[in-house]
Amino acid sequence: MTSETDLATSLEPSNPLAAARAEIDALDDALHDLVMQRAEVVARLAASRAKAGSPSPLRPGREAMILRRLLARHQGPLPPTALVRLWREILASSSAQQGGFTVAVYARSPDLDRLAREHFGSLTPLRSLPTASRALSAVAAGEAQVAVLPLPEEGEAPEDAWWMSLDSPRLQVIARLPFLATGPDSLPEALAIAPGAPDPSGADRSLLRIEAMGERSRAQLTGALTAAGLAPRLLQLRRDGGLLRALAEVDGVLEAGDPRLAALPVDRALPLGFYAVPERGVIG
Numbered sequence: 001m002t003s004e005t006d007l008a009t010s011l012e013p014s015n016p017l018a019a020a021r022a023e024i025d026a027l028d029d030a031l032h033d034l035v036m037q038r039a040e041v042v043a044r045l046a047a048s049r050a051k052a053g054s055p056s057p058l059r060p061g062r063e064a065m066i067l068r069r070l071l072a073r074h075q076g077p078l079p080p081t082a083l084v085r086l087w088r089e090i091l092a093s094s095s096a097q098q099g100g101f102t103v104a105v106y107a108r109s110p111d112l113d114r115l116a117r118e119h120f121g122s123l124t125p126l127r128s129l130p131t132a133s134r135a136l137s138a139v140a141a142g143e144a145q146v147a148v149l150p151l152p153e154e155g156e157a158p159e160d161a162w163w164m165s166l167d168s169p170r171l172q173v174i175a176r177l178p179f180l181a182t183g184p185d186s187l188p189e190a191l192a193i194a195p196g197a198p199d200p201s202g203a204d205r206s207l208l209r210i211e212a213m214g215e216r217s218r219a220q221l222t223g224a225l226t227a228a229g230l231a232p233r234l235l236q237l238r239r240d241g242g243l244l245r246a247l248a249e250v251d252g253v254l255e256a257g258d259p260r261l262a263a264l265p266v267d268r269a270l271p272l273g274f275y276a277v278p279e280r281g282v283i284g
């Protein structure tokens with residue numbers, strides 16, 4: 001069917017195309033009403049003092065709870081990835097409504113830009129910076145509110161191992177991107193870093209930096225963490241002269257002052273923040 005016949009037949013009232021389009025128009029109006037209504041509620045929230053004094057409008061834990069709830073009730077032909085993309089745009093514009101934010105991305109690969117865009121929305125200003133430390137400095141200086149950095153990998157170049165010098169608790173990991181990944185194609189992943197602590201989502205994982213002088217094997221560190229109730233899901237080690245630095249990922253929320261940290265036989269144990277456990281969709 002050409003577009004002219006398409007248009008002509010759609011004008012006939014008994015035509016199925018016209019009927020479907022009339023239905024779509026009514027649904028679009030209903031969706032639009034709800035989106036406008038949602039923005040009104042966010043405006044009310046922003047005007048109230050409920051979030052006064054916090055450095056950023058972003059509540060990544062709350063966002064993860066919203067997305068998990070919607071994914072759990074999701075049905076029908078719309079792919080879950082499309083559902084998440086729609087809501088990421090809604091959530092980003094909702095944060096923008098509350099003051100807005102700029103994202104500093106370490107421009108190591110176009111994937112990081114893409115992950116930042118998909119997570120923080122297509123209208124959010126992105127600044128691509130040549131190093132991880134420049135992206136973190138932009139956040140520390142208030143020129144950006146979030147940094148998007150690559151997920152740490154063992155053995156990466158020292159200048160890429162940004163976690164070694166992350167100034168926590170001033171800056172902390174707040175999110176892991178993408179929130180929904182449906183297959184190996186969605187790799188690589190990234191972490192988002194922002195001022196202050198994230199909000200828990202009910203299913204979180206924490207990052208912990210450990211520093212120890214002298215020799216410790218991976219098995220010894222794993223044993224010490226496990227004995228303290230912090231069994232690591234992942235443990236990355238870096239040796240620098242006599243100093244051993246380790247990055248541990250543990251289940252749950254781990255914050256400064258947690259009594260489990262006091263039990264660790266290391267020189268320093270610094271929580272670096274936490275993030276909502278991402279959803280891993282069915283590969284199909």
Ligand SMILES: O=C(O)C(=O)C[C@]1(C(=O)O)C=C[C@@H](O)C=C1
Nearest residue numbers: 057058059060062063091094095
């Ligand atoms: O719940 C909040 O604190 C909000 O600001 C609302 C809202 C939303 O649109 O649902 C917006 C931004 C936050 O990152 C989380 C949730």
